[in-house]
Amino acid sequence: MFAKSQKDAEGEFLRNHNAMVRTSTGAVHVITAEGKTIGRGLGLARAQKALEAWEALPENERQPGAVKIGERGERDPRLLEMSPPEGCLILRATNRHMGQTVEGDIRYLLVDDFSSERAQRSAPRYREPSNDFMWIMKDEWQELLPESPKVGDRAPVPAPILARLLRYHLNPLLSVRGAMCFTGSSPGDGKLEVVVEEVSPERVRLRLEGSARLSHPIVDADDLVYEPAFLGYVEYDPSKRTISRFDMIALGDLDGALPNLSGRPMAGIPDGTRPFGIAFGLIADPSPAETIRPHGCSKRRSDYLNPSAE
Amino acid sequence: MKRVFLSVAVVAALLSAMHAGVALADAKPIPPDQFEALKAQIEPQPGENSFWDIPWLLSIWEARELAAKEGKPIYIWSGSQGAPITGC
Numbered sequence: 001m002f003a004k005s006q007k008d009a010e011g012e013f014l015r016n017h018n019a020m021v022r023t024s025t026g027a028v029h030v031i032t033a034e035g036k037t038i039g040r041g042l043g044l045a046r047a048q049k050a051l052e053a054w055e056a057l058p059e060n061e062r063q064p065g066a067v068k069i070g071e072r073g074e075r076d077p078r079l080l081e082m083s084p085p086e087g088c089l090i091l092r093a094t095n096r097h098m099g100q101t102v103e104g105d106i107r108y109l110l111v112d113d114f115s116s117e118r119a120q121r122s123a124p125r126y127r128e129p130s131n132d133f134m135w136i137m138k139d140e141w142q143e144l145l146p147e148s149p150k151v152g153d154r155a156p157v158p159a160p161i162l163a164r165l166l167r168y169h170l171n172p173l174l175s176v177r178g179a180m181c182f183t184g185s186s187p188g189d190g191k192l193e194v195v196v197e198e199v200s201p202e203r204v205r206l207r208l209e210g211s212a213r214l215s216h217p218i219v220d221a222d223d224l225v226y227e228p229a230f231l232g233y234v235e236y237d238p239s240k241r242t243i244s245r246f247d248m249i250a251l252g253d254l255d256g257a258l259p260n261l262s263g264r265p266m267a268g269i270p271d272g273t274r275p276f277g278i279a280f281g282l283i284a285d286p287s288p289a290e291t292i293r294p295h296g297c298s299k300r301r302s303d304y305l306n307p308s309a310e
Numbered sequence: 311m312k313r314v315f316l317s318v319a320v321v322a323a324l325l326s327a328m329h330a331g332v333a334l335a336d337a338k339p340i341p342p343d344q345f346e347a348l349k350a351q352i353e354p355q356p357g358e359n360s361f362w363d364i365p366w367l368l369s370i371w372e373a374r375e376l377a378a379k380e381g382k383p384i385y386i387w388s389g390s391q392g393a394p395i396t397g398c
Contacts, residue, residue, distance in 0.1 A: 010371050026389025033378040047385070054383045064381035072371040094359075096352045106351065128358050209339055231340040249349050251340055279352040289366040 008076040032057070033067045081301065084291055087138030091246060091280045092290070095174050096129040097254070098275040106275045119268025126269065130175040133294045134168075134280060136161060137305065141243060144194060145236055149204050153196040157208065162192045163307035165250075166212055168296030170226060172254055172276050176266070178295055181259075182214040182226070187308070189214055192230055201238070208232035208248055218256060219263040226276060228252035246282040251275065 005011070014020050017035040020027075030039035030050035038057070039050020060066050084090055098106045099113050109127035114120045143158045156162070166185040173181040190212025198205040210230040215223040232248025254276035257265030265271065283290050297304035340348065354362075367373045370386070377384045 010369060013374075014370055020386065020388035026387055029386045029388070031384050031386065033374045033384065038383060050383065062381050064379060066381070067378040069371070069374045069378050094353050098352075106348075129352065129354055131354075131359055131362065207342075211338060227338075229338040229340045231342065231345055233345075247345075247349060249340065249345065249352060251348060251352070252338065277348065277352040279349045281349075281353075287365060288368045289362070292368070 006076045006079070009071075009073045011076065030054075032061060033069060034061065036061075082293055084135055084286075084293075085137060085305065089136040089141050089243065089246060090283045090286050090290060091134040091136065091248075092283055093132040093134045093169050093294075094129045094279045094281075095132065095171065096277050096279075097126060097172065097175060097270070098277060099270070100275055106277075109270070113270050114268050115270075116268030119266075126175055128175070132169065132171075132174060132296075133283075133290065133292065134164070135294060135297070135305075136164075136246075141246075142241065144206075144234065145204070145238075145241060145243075146194075146196060146206075149196045149199050149206075149238065151196050151199055154193055157192045157194050159187055159308050160306065162190060162210075163187050164296075164304065165192065166190050166214060167307055168294060168304060169280075170212065170214060170228060170250055170278060171295075172224070172226065173258060174295065176258055176269075177261075180296060181216050181224070183296070184216075185212075185214050190230075194234070197233075199238075203244075204236055204238050206234040206236075208234065211252075212250075216259070217263070218259050218265055221265045222256050224254070224256035224258065226252065226254045228276070228278075232280065243282065244284075246280070248280040249277060250280075251277040 006014070013035060017031060017037065018029075020029070028040065028042050028046070029037060030047070030053075031037050032054070036057075038053040039046060054062065097109060099109050101107050109123065111120050111123045114123050114126075137160070140158045140161050144161070146153060146155070163186075166187070166189055167183045168180065171181045173179045190210060192208060192210035195207045195209065196204065197207045208230060209232075212226070212228055212230070214226045216225075217223055228250040229252055230248060230250050233245060234243060234247075235245035236243045252275070253273050255273045257271040258269055260266045293301075294304065366387070367376070370384075373384045373386075376382075
């Protein structure tokens with residue numbers, strides 16, 4: 001967590017009150033506005049206990065307006081580096097592992113899809129979709145929009161969009177431990193084209209379509225392979241050149257075991273051919289938390305922002 | 311961080327009922343008439359990814375100012391590598 005080294009009053013406050021952790025599993029602290037710790041730990045029972053501790057505090061520590069917060073002062077300029085670049089689009093990216101019925105329909109995972117008791121215990125977490133964000137830089141999405149669109153026109157999407165998609169956003173490990181996968185992919189491992197579908201003075205509708213084949217080595221086992229197809233729709237106002245819709249899905253077969261921390265197959269997790277999908281959607285008016293950087297951007301920001309330069 | 315935690319009480323993630331969905335069979339390329347249904351099936355269902363039901367703040371200072379103004383405690387979630395990837 002950046003606050004561990006954040007050089008401003010906010011970072012100092014968090015350090016002084018020991019109200020944070022730097023683990024990937026995360027932690028909960030409950031404090032007062034002054035900084036008094038009244039609870040710790042995840043779960044409803046602990047939250048209830050903290051609430052009881054809050055209610056036991058003297059009135060003059062709880063009344064609205066009773067506590068005065070000082071000046072925040074200047075913020076650590078490095079915080080800017082964690083924010084989305086100016087003008088970039090923020091897409092919510094939802095990854096979901098799925099199963100398949102005997103008739104070939106995709107379905108949500110069942111506990112019985114996990115082959116060991118231990119894995120079955122983690123099934124609820126694994127079958128719930130995982131959340132990430134994808135950033136598309138201003139110059140990239142502007143390049144995506146044709147200058148003089150005609151129905152049927154077709155062109156490849158800007159190379160950085162495809163490279164970022166392949167390397168950071170088709171990640172089946174996100175739901176397991178937030179680790180990255182397929183980051184060694186090259187733009188040649190997939191294709192994504194934009195096709196003009198509709199043109200009117202008010203709106204241009206583009207279709208995104210393509211496919212990819214990505215692989216990741218697994219120790220003492222076959223490679224993990226993902227072969228998604230892409231389909232999506234982008235709509236924009238041609239006079240203002242503003243995007244009002246950016247929806248896309250990646251869906252296809254995932255085949256092979258997911259790697260554990262040592263790169264070997266994870267036991268008990270589905271490893272046969274099964275569907276894996278990612279849904280992308282434009283966040284038009286992001287909340288503060290929706291400006292959190294993508295998982296792929298947390299360690300090597302420049303590689304994420306300029307993926308073609310790798 | 312923003313709400314008192316009566317709002318946090320709803321965090322426990324409950325998975326929605328499992329159900330069969332749209333056919334994937336030979337879905338390369340993805341049929342356009344299935345796009346909306348497939349996208350909806352991948353996206354969070356009611357009760358999933360409840361972390362995002364809470365209007366979190368990113369600044370402890372802003373949370374302190376709001377908590378002091380409204381007379382509420384602050385619920386802090388912290389960790390490395392960004393927001394939680396699945397439900398709480």
